[in-house]
Amino acid sequence: MQLPSLFPALGLAVLLGLAPSWTLAGDGHDHGEAPAAAGGPALPRFAATSDLFELVGVLDGQKLALYLDHAGDNSPVKEVQLELDIGGTPVPVTRVADGEFQAALAAPLAEGVSPVTATVVAGADTDLLAGEIDVHAAAHAHAEPTGGRDELVAGAVAAVLAALALVWGLRRGRAARAQRLGGAA
Template sequence: MYHRRFLSPALAALLGLSALAVQAHEGHDDAPAAVQTSAAPRFAAVSEQFELVGVIEGHRLSLYLDHAADNSPVPDATLELELGGKPLAVTRVGEGLYQAELSQPLADGETPVTATVVAGADSDLLAADIDWHAPATAVPPSAWAGKSRLALAGGAVLLALAALWAWSRRTQRTGGAA
C-alpha cells in the first residue's frame, strides 16, 4: 500500500518533467513564422519636371527617371549623379533606366544624393537623401538551450529509475503482496 502512495507522486513528477523536456523551442513553436525582409536602400528625388528613384542592391544602384507629370520614362536623357558628394559614373541601360556601380557598400546613416538631368531643352537639379541603417545581426540560439532540455530529460529518467528501484525494494520486503 505504501509503494502506491510513493509511486503515484513519482509518476506525476516524471510526467511533469517529461512535458518540460519536450517543450517547443526556437523554430518549433505554433506561431506562424515571421517573414524577415530587408528593404533595399532607396531614395526618391522629385521636381516639377522629373522624378528620379534610386534603389541600391549590394554594389549596384538602379535609377529610374520619369516625367513628374505623367510618370512616363524620360527618353534620351543625360544623368549625372553624386552620392555622398562624390561623382558616380552612370550608364543608360534603357528608356528611363540607368545603372551605376558603388565602389563600397553604403554607409549607415543619411547619404546625400544630387542628380543633374538634361533631357532635350529641359534640365533640372534633383536632391534627396538615402537614410540607410544596416539590419541588426541575428543572435544565434544559445547552445545551452538544447543542453538544459537534455538535462531535464536525463533527470526525469533518473527519477523514474529511482522510483522503480524504491518500488521494487518495497515489494521485496512485503513479499510481493500488494
C-alpha cells in the first residue's frame, strides 16, 4: 500500500474544502462581531452650515430633531435663538438642551426637495443658514439583500471541486495499488 501518492490529492481536497471560508471574508474583515444592521431606510435629514454654525435636522414623520453646533469646534451652541423655515412655512422650534431643539410640523412634508432656512442669533453672532431636505417614499425599504449569493456559489463550487479531487485521488491510489499487486484488486 503506497499512501504517499494519496497525500497530494488529500491536501488539495482539504485546501479546496477550506476555500468557502476564504470567500466569505471581505477587505478589512476581522471576524469580530458584526455591527447591527439598520432596520429600515434612513430618516430624511438636512445639513446647513456657515463659517460660524452647523445645523443638522432629522425628520421622523412630522417631528424634527435639530442639532446646532459651532462650526469651529463642534461644541453645542448655548444661549441661542433659532428660527426655522421649511418650504416657505415658519416652523416653531423648542429648545431641549444646549444645541438641541425639536419641532413639530403642522403637516407632513411633500415628497421631494424642500428648502430649509434657519436664522441663528447667539450673543453678538447672527447668521442665516440654508439647506435642503429631500423626502422620498420608502420605495426600497423591502428590497431584497443582494450580498452573499456570490460567496455561497463560490463555496458550493469549491466543495464540489474538493469532492472531485478526493475521488480522483482515491481512484489513483487504487489504480497504483492494483498495479503493484499485479493487476488483482
